[in-house]
Amino acid sequence: MDKTLPDLAAAVAGIEDGMTVMIGGFGGSGAPIELVHALIDRFLATGHPKNLTVVNNNAGNGHVGLAALIEQGMVAKLICSFPRSADPRVFTDAYLAGKIELELVPQGTLAERIRAGGAGIPAFYTPTSFGTDLAKGKPVEEFEGRAYVQERWLKADYALVKADRGDTLGNLTYRMAARNFGPLMCMAARTAIVQVSALVEPGSIDPETVVTPGIFVQGIVQVANPAQEEDLNRANARYPEDAA
Amino acid sequence: MDKTLPDLAAAVAGIEDGMTVMIGGFGGSGAPIELVHALIDRFLATGHPKNLTVVNNNAGNGHVGLAALIEQGMVAKLICSFPRSADPRVFTDAYLAGKIELELVPQGTLAERIRAGGAGIPAFYTPTSFGTDLAKGKPVEEFEGRAYVQERWLKADYALVKADRGDTLGNLTYRMAARNFGPLMCMAARTAIVQVSALVEPGSIDPETVVTPGIFVQGIVQVANPAQEEDLNRANARYPEDAA
Amino acid sequence: MSKLTSTQIAWRAAQDIADGAYVNLGIGFPEMVAKFQPPGRQAIFHTENGILGFGEAPAAGSEDWDLINAGKKAVTIKPGTAFFHHADSFAMVRGGHLDVAILGAYEVAETGDLANWSTGPKGVPAVGGAMDLVHGAKRVAVITDHVTKDGKPKLVKTCTLPLTGVGCVTRVYTSLAVVDVQDGRFVLREKLAALSFDELQSMTGATLYIDGDVADLTVPEL
């Protein structure tokens, strides 16, 4: 019943070519940098995984985290709402060169599609995007005199999420706005892997304050002092370091 | 910006004949007994409100709270999942006498319909009830080879909810399993009225532990030592007391 | 021939629950399953009204009525318990996050259809979470007497009572046998040793198939 994983390499060992991987975070807040870098390490050592479909709100910033994953050519398709950042060059270059596919989704629709995936709701209707290019090809239905677009659930093989505290059963809390997509992605992934700053025993987290109940988490690994993407970028970091 | 209401009478003063009122609680846990009794007081004094449509998981127990509301003849229609309890006579008699309409909804569908009402989702698809009597007349659609039933959102004019702590901006925490439908009903009602055991100043509740953010709450009233429906029923209580 | 008691059926069902499994037990009789977790295994129990990982009933007189299960019985917290609201609770159910749901039944059809919420149009209908629970859990098991009090089969070709769900049951633990629902057929896995196949078939409303060994259904005195 203990979901603790021995290390970051073990945490990302099950991700295979062609899988869909949700990666938590909104910009740098909540970005599971260490898990993403562990995935890059594996790719550099073995050539796998590749052809990934990645779900994230953004498209990476600078040359660390998701941007580094894209820079390695591991991502075939990105599903996101806002592929811009302070330094979006990695994604922009890949996209304009036709090396990566983009599915652009309004942010609230993205969040709700992920929640729907986790909640067993295959489709729902939203006013968002009605009458716009992003609704093209989607069914439209009128309810109570207003038009809505049908959107479909989004699920993943894996989620890589950063939380704050986690117990060995997978119960999680987050840190401020780093919560963002984490709880939803844990729900929507067949296997949710979470890095936590503090790994604690069951009973250490007040049951009233659990944000993600353990049922949504399959593996947990402690990263005691996680990097903040924003700090890395302000220091012009790259991953791997010798790629500079 | 202070959402504090002076007393229980003021808290229920805006509920008019024919309105839809969501009442929190699962059985006795989370049942806002004092708010419901204040509504009965108003009815006994003024003859209003009546012809209410009430949304609750159950149909009351004994002769207090929701059961007492039904006993007064104030409820024209009940939307619920499980109209049974240790002592369901009030609802059962009214129902078998044709005095109250019942819309029976599977519990998870009820919860999701209420959330949808609060989240601006007019309809969604669920596997629940497919092929059963409770899906009759509802659109069915197939997604990825499986059949799903289309369900519609549920909204209300008012919600009456019991929380544990609340600040004057309406940020709430709940107590254990008394949470149940409360956060959802606050979202789905035009006016959510909440009774709290402790009314505190903004800043007293850790922002990480807020369960219902204040944006979903329109009025808050302190009931320092709220009655527990189960305790009242074990003492064979009735409301109003002289109705015995 | 002595059939299994309810307690023994619950014991048998409990033996198939893996360590760490997330389990929802229907209200009433199925709640008994929690008592019989095999040594060394610990399931995590979910209740519709928003608790995961709750503990046993408290001592009489020390109940907290804000801490109840779906059957409105008092429970306790234990290390690792989490509280959440009803929409999150049914996201766990509908979203396929439970490993096992164990429910009672009026009838189970060989197609996996289940009828367990209504005995017909009379009286007050009540469904609760049953229609949600039969969807989503990876295994939906039923525990039930093999026949009704009148001796009529509860395992049938087609349900006659209002359905709870279509094609949802995967295994049935009865007072006489353990039967899987597989490709629209009842496949017998275990039966009481004292009972012949023909006797069992005569108390079953649809054909029992055999696919591999049929083990003896053995349970302790309880």
Added chain:
Amino acid sequence: MSKLTSTQIAWRAAQDIADGAYVNLGIGFPEMVAKFQPPGRQAIFHTENGILGFGEAPAAGSEDWDLINAGKKAVTIKPGTAFFHHADSFAMVRGGHLDVAILGAYEVAETGDLANWSTGPKGVPAVGGAMDLVHGAKRVAVITDHVTKDGKPKLVKTCTLPLTGVGCVTRVYTSLAVVDVQDGRFVLREKLAALSFDELQSMTGATLYIDGDVADLTVPEL
């Protein structure tokens, strides 16, 4: 004729925000509105990434990058702040719980259509929360220069750029005027005193209607 600065447009928009209003400010220029809350009023600001009631930017060097707004700028907490996940955040947006959303625009049509997310098929498209924000808030206001840098009208009969939302804008605060969208028409509410109606009309791509008084648009030096 001197038009309003961006800061002054933001100031004017801020005057219409009631005490206790729940407000979402689009990233970039609209964020400035928060600085100009009239004395005695306090709006509660929502940001898509899961904060309600956040405070001003922290001093440089004391940022916490887990505490940012939708524009990825550092903010602070204050008494009454709440954190929540993205689905709850957009439930607030889509569910009609915000009183006001204030956004930038490339074009606004007299029908209330808004184009503010894409300048066409070139480059990398990015939408963020704009398409969600235009639905749900009780008032969707736009703040914008009255014309483009090339002098072309931004208030138009029909948007030529990809739409963010259909019929969603209710009021436009420009560098020259305050215009309501009402029943498919632009209704002029305020204009700079130094500007004649005909001058304003000539810089507007659709007919400006007058319905009652047109007030002088007056703002302080800022």
